[in-house]
Amino acid sequence: MVNYFFDSYAIIELLSRNPNYQKYLDFHLVTTFLNKIEVCWWALTRHNYNFADAVLVSLSKTVSVSDEIVKEALLFRKQNKKKDLSYADSIGYVFARKNNLLFLTGDQQFKELPGVEYVK
Numbered sequence: 001m002v003n004y005f006f007d008s009y010a011i012i013e014l015l016s017r018n019p020n021y022q023k024y025l026d027f028h029l030v031t032t033f034l035n036k037i038e039v040c041w042w043a044l045t046r047h048n049y050n051f052a053d054a055v056l057v058s059l060s061k062t063v064s065v066s067d068e069i070v071k072e073a074l075l076f077r078k079q080n081k082k083k084d085l086s087y088a089d090s091i092g093y094v095f096a097r098k099n100n101l102l103f104l105t106g107d108q109q110f111k112e113l114p115g116v117e118y119v120k
Contacts, residue, residue, distance in 0.1 A: 004117065005096035006031045007089055008038040010104040013119075015043070015055065020119050030101060033062045034088035069095050083109040 006014075006029050013021040036059045044052035070091060077090040085093075089107065093115075096103040102117045103110060111118045 003028065003101050004030065004104040005092055005099070005101040006035070007092050007103060007105040007107065007110075008035045008042070009106045010119070011035065011039045011059070012042050013106060015039070024104065029059075031059065031062055032065055032088065032092055032095065035092060036062050038086075038088055063095065065091055065095055069098060072098075080109075085109055 004010075004024065004027055006024075008031075010021065010024070011029070011031060014024065036056070039059065040052050040056050043055040073087070073090040073094040076094055077085050077087065080090075089105075089110070093103050093110065093113070095101075097115050101115075103113075103115055104117050104119065106118065106120045110116045
């Protein structure tokens with residue numbers, strides 16, 4: 001069975017009930033604290049405080065990211081400067097690669113990168 005790292009885009013699509021993401025509902029959700037913050041911000045600004053609070057609770061288990069992952073993610077972000085990647089996405093992508101997870105996203109900047117499952 002394939003394991004995935006869910007970036008913010010993927011989590012938001014799940015919460016938005018995008019039919020293209022429904023097949024990922026049964027997978028263990030692996031994400032970072034930074035992605036959790038991005039998704040909660042989306043929930044607050046697009047919905048309301050109660051929904052954002054529910055999302056915060058539902059994403060209570062996030063993975064820890066080592067300093068080594070952060071260093072590699074910063075280099076990755078710098079090497080891909082033209083793609084204008086966020087810190088959260090860069091960290092998530094490097095974490096996924098280091099932990100043999102597919103990076104699940106609909107973010108166009110990752111479409112052609114190795115180890116990505118791109119879903120719109």
